[in-house]
Amino acid sequence: MVARPDTPSLDDLRLFCAVASERSFTRVAIDLGMPLATVSRRIASLERQLDAQLLRRSTRRVEPTDAGALLLSRAGSPLASLADALECLSEESSTPRGRLRVTMPADLARYGLAGALASFAARHPDIRLELDLSSRIVDLLAEGFDLAIRVARPTDGTLIARPLFQMRTRLFASAGYLASLPPLRHPRDLAAVNALVIAGRDSDRTWVLSRGRERASVTPHGNVEVNDLGTLISLTAAGAGVALLPESKLADQAVTSSLVPVLDNWRGPDAPVFAVYASRRMPMRLRLFLDPCCG
Numbered sequence: 001m002v003a004r005p006d007t008p009s010l011d012d013l014r015l016f017c018a019v020a021s022e023r024s025f026t027r028v029a030i031d032l033g034m035p036l037a038t039v040s041r042r043i044a045s046l047e048r049q050l051d052a053q054l055l056r057r058s059t060r061r062v063e064p065t066d067a068g069a070l071l072l073s074r075a076g077s078p079l080a081s082l083a084d085a086l087e088c089l090s091e092e093s094s095t096p097r098g099r100l101r102v103t104m105p106a107d108l109a110r111y112g113l114a115g116a117l118a119s120f121a122a123r124h125p126d127i128r129l130e131l132d133l134s135s136r137i138v139d140l141l142a143e144g145f146d147l148a149i150r151v152a153r154p155t156d157g158t159l160i161a162r163p164l165f166q167m168r169t170r171l172f173a174s175a176g177y178l179a180s181l182p183p184l185r186h187p188r189d190l191a192a193v194n195a196l197v198i199a200g201r202d203s204d205r206t207w208v209l210s211r212g213r214e215r216a217s218v219t220p221h222g223n224v225e226v227n228d229l230g231t232l233i234s235l236t237a238a239g240a241g242v243a244l245l246p247e248s249k250l251a252d253q254a255v256t257s258s259l260v261p262v263l264d265n266w267r268g269p270d271a272p273v274f275a276v277y278a279s280r281r282m283p284m285r286l287r288l289f290l291d292p293c294c295g
Contacts, residue, residue, distance in 0.1 A: 012046045013075055016054060019043060020064045020072045025057075027141045031278075096284045097126035104149035106133035107229040108273070112167070112246075113149070120289055127285045135227070140278045146286050148276040152202075162275040162290070167246040169203070169268035175258045177239040184263055187216035193262075194241035195220030199227045207244055209266045216266075220244075233259075244268045 018028045019039065029036040047054050054068035064072055109117065109131060121129055132138070138145055140159065148154075153161050173193070178184070181192055187209050197204035197220055207218045222241055226232050229245075236243040237259045275290055282290075 008046055008049050012042050013071075015039065015042055016046055016068075017072055017075060019062065020055065020068055023062050025062060030144065031141055095126050096124060096288055098283070098285055099128045099130060100147075100285045100289060101130045101132065101145045102147045102149065102289070103132040103134060103138050103145050105135045105151070105229070108149060108151065109133055110230065112273070124285070124288060127288070129289075140276070146277065146283075147289070150274055150276055151271050153272065153274055154276050159276050159278055162277075164273045164275050166270040166272055169244055169246050169271055170266065171207070171209075171242050171262035171268065172236055172245050172259050173242045173262050174237055174239040175260050177241065178260065178262070187218050187263065187266065190218050190220070190242065190263075193222070194224070195222035196224045196226070196232055196235055196241040196243040197222065198229065198232055199225050203244060203269055203271070208269050209263070210269075211266045246271060 015028070015032075018032075019025055022028050022031075025036060025039050025043075028034075029039045032039075043055065050067075050071075052067040053065050054071060056063045056065055104113070117129070117131070120127075132145070137150075137154075138148060140146075140148060149164070151167070171190075182189070184190065184193070187207070190207070195204075195207075204220060207220055209216045209218065224235060224240055226235070232243050233245060235241070236245065242262055277286065
């Protein structure tokens with residue numbers, strides 16, 4: 001069967017499905033690295049070919065029309081499957097390469113993932129790993145990031161959050177600081193300490209501690225608040241007070257800075273770490289990063 005001259009191209013149909021799914025010309029243009037005007041022109045051309053309005057455009061939203069919704073429901077899944085199959089064929093016949101942009105807090109990279117990041121870079125020399133070490137919440141699509149690694153699940157329901165691991169926490173202080181206090185045997189004794197906290201961190205609004213089935217909640221009071229975990233660790237090691245810190249990040253600090261646990265057998269809450277990305281159809285370089293590096 002010979003295709004008619006006005007048969008839409010698969011690329012234009014895939015572009016329409018992307019815009020209709022994202023409800024945004026801008027996001028799709030950024031994600032594909034394509035000029036916004038080109039995306040708009042190709043969708044308009046597709047509508048002329050099909051003699052149907054597929055999308056309603058306004059200054060704030062893009063919504064599929066009835067015809068657009070029908071086309072999306074019938075074409076979306078087959079086109080996605082075709083794209084996945086073509087990508088798999090391409091990846092099987094070539095070495096994974098390209099740029100991988102990842103954003104994460106600097107301290108998470110420094111203390112928790114440095115070894116895994118170095119191993120990934122050594123295994124895949126043709127993948128250019130670009131790390132943005134920042135605690136700010138980025139717009140993955142608008143800013144061109146493939147992945148964000150964050151402590152705590154994101155609130156944006158449009159993103160995919162994959163649990164990576166849990167960081168155990170507990171209270172720490174320097175040996176010198178503890179020597180200046182009466183013995184601390186129970187969480188209620190923490191009323192006597194200078195609490196060091198991270199600004200805006202939920203776990204520092206109330207210290208929720210547990211020992212087996214026993215639970216205790218303490219409101220921390222102190223005169224130091226910072227927005228950087230590494231600085232909090234350094235201040236604690238220098239004797240400024242008591243802080244709730246991830247145990248996994250203190251393997252070296254506990255030895256070199258005389259940082260010791262406070263309240264034997266009492267633990268803080270686990271801090272979950274998530275990989276956050278925008279689409280389940282991830283490129284091979286991202287799958288390689290997530291599975292062996294962070295899985």
